[in-house]
Amino acid sequence: MAFGKAAATNKRFQSFDFLATLIAVVKPDGAVLFANAALEDALGTSRRTLEGSQFGACFHEPAVLRNAIDGAVTHEFATLRYEAFLRRVNHELMAVQVTLSRIEKTGELIIEMSAIENQVRQDREERLIDQAQANKELIRNLAHEIKNPLGGIRGAAQLLQMEVESRDLVEYTQVIIHEADRLQTLVDRLLAPHRRPHVVGDVNIHEVCERVRSVILAEFPRDLHIERDFDPSIPEFRGDREQLIQATLNIVHNAAQALAERRAAGDAQITFKTRVARQVIFNKQWYRLALELHVIDNGPGVPDAIKDRIFYPLVSGREGGTGLGLTLAQTFVQQHHGVIECDSVPGRTDFRILIPLP
Structure with missing residues (x-):
């Protein structure tokens, strides 16, 4: 009873x-x-x-x-x-x-x-989503506006180079052409997520991690250790495998570069950790199950000055960086209705990718 x-x-x-x-x-x-x-x-x-x-x-x-x-x-x-x-x-x-x-x-x-x-996290996430959408529209429009005159500048510099006889002037035209090409590459990278079609298939997140791991270890073969902490019960899901490889690769490559001092000391480590999150809210939606992929490194952490802006385009904590890697990673993950979060303190930085599971 x-x-x-x-x-x-x-x-x-x-x-x-x-x-x-x-x-x-x-x-x-x-x-x-x-x-x-x-x-x-x-x-x-x-x-x-x-x-x-x-x-x-x-x-x-x-x-x-x-x-x-x-x-x-x-x-x-x-x-x-x-x-x-x-x-x-x-x-x-x-x-x-x-x-x-x-x-x-x-x-x-x-x-x-x-x-x-x-x-607090949801409030911050909602702000980031709104800002990311505004930035995406701004960057796309700005890139298109830059692209057209850029071609004209390069073409004019080539024609000028053919006419001038002075070696010094030729060097100046070559500088113009080189810088125009560099800006063209930057514009192409900004527009890349909007050009490539979304190719959907079955994705195994651990195959994605292994692919990224092999690429990174090929670049850093001796002084970087990559740990795996996988949950084998995570099911396959529908997604764009290449986009997710690129998103994860961008995060891991940033981590590997941030570990320069640790690599020199011989104790640089990156950990892939996968779990299933239950009853979660992100992107203003409730999901019964979600994939949780952590990329954790033991580097110096994200500088405080850019912590709130690391997913903005052209923001980089590394000298010589373009500031596009995390922006593109966030864009690719958002195309899977997911989100990337970052929790960073000196000695431990954790990038967490959340993607809904069926």
């Missing part, structure tokens, strides 16, 4: 399993009636273990939740928001914003929690 009641309760609240936020439904005495899948993942325990237990035990300060529940039960408020710390099974604390509301008909309470760091 108790099993039948539990099944009916789960059925009543099963729609909460489609939410990325953490949800618990509790009785007025604080006992858990239901916990959604996102809460299970966050706490590292099953809903069967949670159901019937006091939900306050999952918090660093149980008394705060107890007072909030008492206030809702006595109608002191309809909805309450506050910040708290959830306690995971491994005893780690997770900062969350708690929203507590009462179901008038049954007296049950819905407790919704969202990770504060996730909310």
Whole structure:
């Protein structure tokens, strides 16, 4: 009989399993009636273990939740928001914003929690998406405007070179032609993501990583170590294999170049790490499953001056860099409805690629 009641309760609240936020439904005495899948993942325990237990035990300060529940039960408020710390099974604390509301008909309470760091990340991600779209349109229009007169400048310099006799003047025309060619190459790279068709097929992310690994080790054969930390259960997905190879290669190549001092010392390391992320939100969409590819290096980290602008075109932390590698990588990943994030401190830089899985 108790099993039948539990099944009916789960059925009543099963729609909460489609939410990325953490949800618990509790009785007025604080006992858990239901916990959604996102809460299970966050706490590292099953809903069967949670159901019937006091939900306050999952918090660093149980008394705060107890007072909030008492206030809702006595109608002191309809909805309450506050910040708290959830306690995971491994005893780690997770900062969350708690929203507590009462179901008038049954007296049950819905407790919704969202990770504060996730909310900050989502806000930052939304800004980056909007800025990336604006930059993409600006760069594409600017590249087209530069391209036409550039051809004229180069052509005029060639004609002038044929007419002049002075060797010094010929050197000047050669400088013009060389610089025009360099700018043409830059413009072509800016326009490349918009020219090449999106070729979709089955993609194995570990084959992508192995291809990138072989290319990088061919360039840095002696002084760079590349670790693999793969989740073999990740399924194939539909995507453009060559674009994903190029996106990953751009990130890894940047990392390898940033590791110059570590390579000289003999302890330079890059790690490929793949995982399946569950119940995640990015690009303003909720996804049940997503591929999570980390490219981690033990270099000096991204300079603070450009941390918020590393995906902008022509922004580079390396002397002589074009500042296009990460811009193109972000563009290619966004064409797969994904996103690239960066978390960097001295000694550890982690670029994380997220792409929806079927």
